[in-house]
Amino acid sequence: MKIYNYPSESAKIKVIAISNRGLDFRKEDIAEITRIIEDVRENGDKAVVKYTKRFDAPDLTAESLQVTPDETDIAEKEVDKAFIKSLDRAVSQIKAFHKHQLSKSWINTERPGTLLGQMVNPVGAAGVYVPGAKGGMTPLVSSVLMGVIPAKIAGVRHVSMMTPPTKEGTVNPYLLVAAKKVGADAIFKAGSAWAIAALAYGTETIPKADVIVGPGNIYVTLAKKIVSGTVGIDMIAGPSEILVIADHTANPEFIAADLLSQAEHDPLSSAILVTDSEAIAKAAAAAVEKQVECLSRKEIARESLEKYGVILVVPDLAAAAELANRIAPEHLELQIKDPFEYIGQIRNAGAIFMGNYTPEPVGDYIAGPNHVLPTAGTARFASALSVDHFIKKTSLIHYSEATFKKEAEDIVRLAEIEGLDAHANSVKIRLK
Ligand SMILES: NC(=O)c1ccc[n+]([C@@H]2O[C@H](COP(=O)([O-])OP(=O)(O)OC[C@H]3O[C@@H](n4cnc5c(N)ncnc54)[C@H](O)[C@@H]3O)[C@@H](O)[C@H]2O)c1
Ligand SMILES: N[C@H](CO)Cc1c[nH]c[nH+]1
Ligand SMILES: [Zn+2]
Structure with missing residues (x-):
């Protein structure tokens, strides 16, 4: 990773390039994704099957678009007990966290002769997108939990889960078991823009959703942006990002591992280290070089670091906070002496991880807060996926x-x- 002093002209250019990457859709992609969405709107299942065959599973048919109970039964036999144990812990901690988010209906009669209030209701149907590039090679089991659990806590009656199938037209068994555990009502083998379009408009097989949530690659994100307004969407939850603020007390090996944890998601992911210590900057850069070699997804991580990775040496930690607020990263790690004293300086971040033993993956999998978070600087105005995304409030008025x-x-x-x-x-x- 390249090291720059900040502020400097070259560092500013690099930071702007990184910040702009997520919403910087190419004109050709916008045209292509719009065309796909229109095709699905007009031709329903036929179009969904056509794109799924072309991109993911050559033998898929309209009849095999929905996962059957038999497929889930087989999946349950395929997964191991240790997985179920970890899954159970994650489910229970994520449920406990999200239960705190439930809003209550309220009425107020303070002003004489009036009854005023707000009635809270869940949306009727939700669609949860679960990423699965390269035929389910990275089945994001945790994203099943993060999407379905808040929907069910909100009281949504029908939750459809969408995920790209493998080349053989199957869904990874771990995803199926997780989906059953958290109560997904239907699972469809479709990914990318055609899955989002099917949820937005409904097809013969896939029910129309009122709200679509979940992270995805650039095509998923662009499709969500285009259908937003026709349906509700949670946010722009695109390629993952991490920004680590570290001082001289930090461990460079930890920093490197955490930067790589997000760089490995996608060639468009971004990983930034901001530090007031030149020694930490150099040691972390060396540790990244060493650690990346051991990763199975080293090509992806390398590409992401090459384009959207950077180490910035700032004069002090106040400058680091200012920079973080400007970038508004999805994940912000504070590997500094007193993170609790420092958080008051942070206004824009999807989630903040404090201390040397709170690496970002704690939040990805098990802590409880949602890992579907705003990216590309949208943490300036957007929040983590929550129960709120699945409810709406109706005003009540009586005179x-x-x-x-x-x-x-x-x-x-x-x-x-x-x-x-x-x-x-x-x-x-x-x-x-
Ligand atoms: N922000 C968050 O909260 C969050 C959480 C988890 C994951 N993520 C991000 O989600 C993303 C997951 O992406 P992924 O690729 O693994 O899975 P994905 O399901 O989003 O993308 C795979 C789908 O895209 C399709 N596709 C491939 N090339 C295409 C093209 N040219 N046109 C249209 N569709 C095409 C594939 O056929 C497949 O259906 C990563 O960027 C990761 O960083 C973000
Ligand atoms: N870090 C991702 C959010 O940007 C979520 C995730 C799922 N699995 C692993 N990580
Ligand atoms: Zn992750």
Whole structure:
């Protein structure tokens, strides 16, 4: 990884290139993904099957698009007991965390003659996208939990899970077992933009969703952006990112391992180290070089680090916080002497990991908070996937006759200023 002093012109250019990578869709991709979405909207299952055959599973048919109970039964026999034990711990900790997020309906009668409030309801149907590039080579079991658990806690009646099938037209058994464990109602063998389009518009086999959530590669993210508004989406949860702020107390081997943990996700992932210690910068760069060689996904990690990895040496930790706030990373690790004192300086980050024994993967798998997080600087305004993404709030309003009459004059005046006679009349007619 290259080391730059920050601030400097060259470092600024590098940081801008990294920050812009996630939402920097190519015109050709926008055109192609829009075409795919329209095709699915018009031709339903036929189009979904066509793209799945072309990109993922050459022998898939409309009849085999949905995973059958038999396939899940077979999967249950294929996975080992140790997996179930780890899965159970993750499920229970993720459930416990998300239960805190439940909102309650409320009514207020403080103002005499009124009842005002908010009724909370879950959406009827949700779609959870679970990434699975290269025929399920990286089955993101944890993303099944992160998508389905908050939907079910919110009370969503029907949750469809979408994931790209393997070349043989199957779904990785670990994904199937996880999906059953958390109560996914249907699983479909479709990925990429066609899966998102099928959820947005519905097909003969795939039910239309009210909300689509879940991370994915650039095509998934772009498709979600395009259908947003027709359906609700959680956020732009694109290629993973990590920014580590480290001081002289940090362990360079730990830093390197954590940077690589996100670089290995995708050639478009980004990994940044910001430190006030030149010695740490050099040692971490050397450790990355050494550790990357041992990774099975070293090609991906190398490509990501080459393009979107950087080490920045800043004058002090205040400058590091300022930079982190500007980049608004998905994951921010604080490998510094007193992270608790420091967090007050951080305003923009998807999730903050504090201390040398809280590496990012703790949050990816087991701590409890959701790992579906805003990327590409969208942590400036977006939050982690949560129960809130699956609910909506309806306002409740009731006026007594006496209170209505007391406020009528004000309503009429405001309506007349807006030039809306019919609004004024709907009040005046009740005063006669
Ligand atoms: N932000 C988050 O919270 C978060 C969480 C987990 C994972 N991630 C990210 O999710 C992503 C997962 O990506 P992935 O690739 O492993 O799985 P994916 O399921 O998102 O992508 C694979 C799908 O894309 C299709 N595809 C390949 N080339 C295509 C093309 N040219 N046009 C259209 N579709 C094409 C494949 O056929 C397959 O169906 C990674 O970028 C990872 O960093 C983000
Ligand atoms: N780090 C990813 C979010 O950017 C989530 C994940 C799933 N599995 C491993 N990691
Ligand atoms: Zn990860």
